Amino acid sequence: MHASAGTELILIRHAPAHDGGRLAGRRDVGARIPPPEVLAALRAHIGPVRLVASPARRCLQTAGALWPDQKVQQDARLWEQDFGAWEGVAYVDLPDLGPLSTPDLATHRPPGGESFDDLCARVRPALAELGEQGGRIAVIAHAGVVRAGLAHALGSILAALAFQVAPLSVTRLIATGGAGWSVACVNQDAQCHGTQ
DSSP states (O other): OOOOTTOEEEEEEOSOBOOTTBOOSSSOOOBOOOOHHHHHHHHHHHOSOEEEEOSSHHHHHHHHHHSTTSOEEEOGGGSOOOOGGGTTOBGGGSOOOTTSOHHHHHHOOOTTSOOHHHHHHHHHHHHHHHHHHOSEEEEEEOHHHHHHHHHHHHTOHHHHTTOOOOTTOEEEEEEEETTEEEEEEEEEOTTSOOOO
């Protein structure tokens, strides 16, 4: 990603999904929006931003709950990873990928779906374009998209797979000029103190 120094991408995972205990990568399920005081604390913690979101209902609902009076730009490249035949399968019935090495996990495609490597290739141009626009931009998306942002900031798709991304958590990427990015925080919530 190329961006001018000072650009900040604030990657926010959507609120918990109404997934019914089933994988909801591309399934368009809603979000369980937390109480207003939780949203107010997170909004105050983040500060003023421009909004961009995945078109997924759970992301748009999260964006609308956090900033009800602000316009949200949608970008389809920010959808979650496509899990193909695994979409809608109960978590307990999904195949165990634990035996896969990290490189194999990054390139593993569910039947009819995409790999994490594919996801990173899709998300990278979207984040690069936002970085070129400058300013503080909140990106409300999915865990996979947050990991893809970390992959590009770290220069390592494999390293990004090690991160857990909680619902409504904040990951901040700050441009250092040229193609460089600094990871200011990962998986932070409104109760944490960090840079603003």
